[in-house]
Amino acid sequence: MKKAHVPNRIAKRDRVILILSATLLFAYGTFCWISNHFFLPIQFNRGGPVGGIHLYGDAVWFMYGAVVCACLIMGSIVVDHYDERPNERHYTRFAKIMMYAGFSLFFLSVFAWLKASA
Structure with missing residues (x-):
């Protein structure tokens, strides 16, 4: 006997966090891409970021692509919540x-940052 399909359900709070995170990340990435300067914080203390990597040129383009990929993943999770068809494997792929x-x-x-700073 075949089991009935149960679509994915994601809590409203989680959907809001995903949409807000994707929007803010996309806005920051777009700003960095336009200004050709992407700051990637990598060291923190209680007051906020202490150190990080400043990307310029080609490195910004690659990082912006990575940001877009992250935003698409977050968006696909939310879209999957509303899609009731049995195609979760497509979203997973x-x-x-x-x-x-x-x-x-x-x-x-x-690597582009390392090449430019060498």
């Missing part, structure tokens, strides 16, 4: 592809 693409672009941006 999309998220996995975007994750690999995003990490690849992230590492490309770090």
